[in-house]
Amino acid sequence: MTDLQEFRAETRAWLEENCPKEMRQPMSEADVCWGGRNWVFQSKAQEQWLERMAARGWTVPTWPEAYGGAGLSGDEDRVLKEEMARISARPPLQSFGIWMLGPALLEFGSEEQKRHYLPQIARGEVRWCQGYSEPGAGSDLASLQTKGVDCGEYFEVSGQKIWTSYADKADWIFCLVRTEPEAAKHKGISFLLFDMTSPGVSTSPIQLISGSSPFCETFFDSVKVPKDQIVGERGTGWTIAKYLLTHEREMIGATDSALFGSDDLVEVARDALGVDDQGRLDDPILRGRIADFLIDEIAFDAELARAKSWIRAGKQLGAESATLKYTGTELNKRRQELIMAAGGLAALEWDFADAAGDEKASLWLRSKGNSIEGGTSEVMLSILSKAALELG
Amino acid sequence: MTDLQEFRAETRAWLEENCPKEMRQPMSEADVCWGGRNWVFQSKAQEQWLERMAARGWTVPTWPEAYGGAGLSGDEDRVLKEEMARISARPPLQSFGIWMLGPALLEFGSEEQKRHYLPQIARGEVRWCQGYSEPGAGSDLASLQTKGVDCGEYFEVSGQKIWTSYADKADWIFCLVRTEPEAAKHKGISFLLFDMTSPGVSTSPIQLISGSSPFCETFFDSVKVPKDQIVGERGTGWTIAKYLLTHEREMIGATDSALFGSDDLVEVARDALGVDDQGRLDDPILRGRIADFLIDEIAFDAELARAKSWIRAGKQLGAESATLKYTGTELNKRRQELIMAAGGLAALEWDFADAAGDEKASLWLRSKGNSIEGGTSEVMLSILSKAALELG
Amino acid sequence: MRLMSEEQTMIRDMAAGFLDEKAPVDALRKQRDSGGGYDRALMGEMADMGWFGMLLDEESGGVDMGAEAAGLVAEEMGRRLSASPFLSSGVMSAVVLRATGGADWAAKLASGEAVVAMAIDERVKHRPDAIATTAEKSGNGFVLNGAKRFVSDGAGADRVIVTAMTEDGLGLFLVDPGLEGVQSRALKTVDSRDAADLRFDNVQLDGAALLAMGDAAQEALDGALRVGRAVASAEMVGVSKEMAERTNAYLKERKQFGIALSNFQALQHRAADLYTQIQTTDAAVAAALRAIDEGSDDAELLSRVAKAKAGKTASLAVREALQMHGGIGMTDALDIGLFMKKARACAEYLGDGECHGDWLLRQRGL
């Protein structure tokens, strides 16, 4: 038996023993465990599951043990995921700390910062949010205006962020702030961490066209941020942000694509429209549009699988991540348009004031943001034309 | 009876009497009468028809009588066209002189030029070609390099033109030439007329991807052009060219659109693919693409009809001509793609060396030039974004 | 009948002025937040301006101005998302009642005293010929059984024109939704307008409820659908133009990377392409409205092409508007979402591109 086979056997046994029955069921948005100071566990099982996994370092399996992880190799991590999937085990913890801040600290943080912040993330003790976008700085993120004035011991941060997911629920924020007003646009930004309960921080949720949302506007009015809460050097925040944006892009591009295509779309179409006497969807022209979409989607699934295999092999995706982001989000918009068309008049029934977010109309409207958040499709195309094609 | 009704009755009687039977049949490319010094009439009927119509001024019905026309009003002209269509009468004469040079001279020519050149055009005595594009000046036509050096009595013209239709068959050319090398790009161009038998003129036909073509490359090697053969002032050639380009654009956009859509496409599809037991085209997905196309095409037909009614009402089309050019040519490309798809494997049978130009493959390949000639689709969109939307 | 261009300008300007004041986008937003539907008092004012009688003759209290006039009003409504039962009651039901001699209810709807809705659809896609609802003869009257879906303005309607199969073919019935056996379920819809699902369980109708039967019924229904499609298309042209204009204004105003978005050629070309689509659609819709007023044979074809094309164009216009506005376009605080929702509902209602494209090909023997 190879080491990996051994690892698989052990993992399987441990999961079998430790994963509560309730945590082996399909999960909706409402079942996600985000952790944090004010977290109220949905159930005893949810709490146990987090504790047991965190104790083993398996909330962040590839992070070093010193920082709350388990130091697993890429192969071991894959085995763990496969074994969890085998029993439909839910992820014990999700958070922007795991997805975003963690990788940034591992790459750019000081040893003290890693030892201080990472274990809190791994154990789900502190919930983080991300303060990047501003009302005047969308695609041109580097033009952000939130300023951090050097006051000796601390920066005094003032300004406004937008699109801060769960800012109203988060404990801490990692935030891009202009600390060097004299420097060139990209060189004056620092990457700061601070407590959302600091005096001067306030948040306000944003209502989307698809209904309520986790997004907030976040306001900073002379918030004091101690200087040891900067990640990397002063003025290097843009480098860290770019690193994370690429990371985020891959995640967004990869969202919502089931291998070998849209069961949801196919099901909606069959249920809503029925089939004719030849067993074909009884809206012959819409049927053609669906076929056209499925071809593009299955091809994209192949591309996504290839990208994942590259990542497993330790390859940097580079420009390919912009391709995935662009293609994946544009496809999802098409999928949702087709679902609405297939749903027809019935899909128009929808209550904005009471939208739960999983109705056809909510998903359709929400999908329109996919090609804006995490870098617009236009920005992706510009990146590709420069990075991959060397045009302009 | 109104004057117009009277005109209609007279016209109908005259046409009935004077239009030869042979000239009342559908016409192919090969049946066009272009006229000119070296023209060989296809038949006695073709010659008679031209003579009779020219004598009445009806080869150019709206031109003033003094210049070989009949001075018809817009309404009378429409009636004449309707009455000709009623008996399927062929146009007695087609030429770039009628379409392009005539309108330019009427607008910008001197009285002498009008009296000299226009009647020759009206009677089909001189065949003209148009010398605009150059290898280095495509969409950016104003950057043309063919130069006309001022030599006192005459300009000495040297350079190269491309896409000169029928240059190898034409008697004279109207040509854009840079006569003011010091002036700004758009202000240094003059509009010259000269004989294609002048020493120093040579032509070479261009083979297109769709087979042989009427296009030529045309070379000028120190061609002497007397100074009275300039239209308008020196350096105003660009104004005249722009006037004609708008004119040409409307014609190209209007080409190839039959009212209420593609009988050719519908027929090809039915013949090639057959219908299923429900009477529907037996390629359900292609059927949907055809439906989608027909909707766009019929809508465009309505737009074209509207534009024509505006022209009859004496309105300038302005930016609308760019819309027609863009939409009409892009639609024709789609139509030809669909015809090829419907024709399937059978449509692939085609002999490049022996292409007659009316095969499916020839029409398909030729259509690709529609969105390039007369101003590319990209140029149309740029014109519209500035002229109609005031962007940028 | 054919409007002079000064008449057109006058109708358009009056509609624009009135709606700017009384029914701008904010009015729909407020209506939505207080439960949807429309303002009945405002409808009365619209009726006072003659809008609900544009397709009725003077005996029925109408002003007989034709489909082109209705299209002009609808386009202005589309620009402002103005909510009213104009299309259902003032256009489609009016056409049915005019054709079938229902002059009393015609007069009531023309004056704004009553709302008459059309109950046509039974499936999730528009298939006006797929009718499972039946009306069986019973004495002097009929017994109605069946169900209709997504009856536009059906929740607040005083009467509903129902399509049902009789032993003599298609029947059109004017049904009081207050009758015993009628169940009405008001729907919350994506465009925040009035709509309802209706069920009929052994509803007893007296003889007077029958508006028309057989060929006459089919002709009246076809006429209403034809005008309805063309006027709905005009409303979508209004949506498209408004979205394109707002977007172009935003492109000029919004700066990224130090310059206005309107300087980015990729956006310029997309905006210009959208402009050409809107121009083409505008022409197709105008042709359909005119063909209807002229009683041309092409009216059926053109009204279907107009509906299909206007749906595609409005969808493109709202998608481009949202994408070009970026994140802020996703917020409910901006209006783009409201236009997007309207465009979707309007594209679906009375048949989408697939529906009419299929008809077009069948006509051609394909």
Add this chain to the structure above:
Amino acid sequence: MRLMSEEQTMIRDMAAGFLDEKAPVDALRKQRDSGGGYDRALMGEMADMGWFGMLLDEESGGVDMGAEAAGLVAEEMGRRLSASPFLSSGVMSAVVLRATGGADWAAKLASGEAVVAMAIDERVKHRPDAIATTAEKSGNGFVLNGAKRFVSDGAGADRVIVTAMTEDGLGLFLVDPGLEGVQSRALKTVDSRDAADLRFDNVQLDGAALLAMGDAAQEALDGALRVGRAVASAEMVGVSKEMAERTNAYLKERKQFGIALSNFQALQHRAADLYTQIQTTDAAVAAALRAIDEGSDDAELLSRVAKAKAGKTASLAVREALQMHGGIGMTDALDIGLFMKKARACAEYLGDGECHGDWLLRQRGL
């Protein structure tokens, strides 16, 4: 079987080097101007390199490298429009002969001594299951009647594998086109390659002509189509990449209005969109080739998706190449027209997006 990445690089580089020298685009142009088809001597050299035996085992003179290897070669052929009966003889016929034990002819085609074509299509669109051709039993042999259209490399083939219906279901027959009753009409085609229409009038086949019957025949045919689709897709990826690269180079070089076309954002975005389409297609084709080599259940689905997607992408690539090159792209002197013609023929051959999209939906019960 699975190629290592160094093996892939080696195959690709060898193919590129060989074809650059022996079969660049100019070779196709010359071949076209002298009547079309391919150079049989050159085919011999390709066979010497093992290309025609990639899908055959060693007993048949093959090198057994699999579909992935064939795809690499095909992609390089697509980049240069290299003409040879690689796909028809070296790939599809080889797969049939391997599955049906036709080792002698397999060896001949592997060595380049013979060309074996596939006669599958009878309609203008690819419908391999619509077979009107019949083979009736007669003594030890069969009598073949029917017609096949657009047999790729059929004019110069030494043998043709013909699909025909027998009383025991589908039959695959190895037919000598020189037999009495076989009429072959060589076609001039848009891509200037070898193709023929074949007619069979009471053609007497001996028993040895039967390669397989019933399920075995169906399986062999399906296998050949599957590999054929994936390899043809790889060829279209080559066409697409070549067109995109040439176009991007042209954009950098060509100036309009004083600056290089590559600075126009509208063109940048279109070029980038095309790039993403090619990336996606490349991945889909690679997945199909690999699934075939791994004997995966997904191979059928993936090979159809690859074919549909590659056809769409190649069509986009050649259209964008032509439009972005402008007028000069319309001249035969430039190569774009040749690539456009190839892309069209290749998209049609073995089924287009409509064909495979329809299959996909039927699989899903739609």
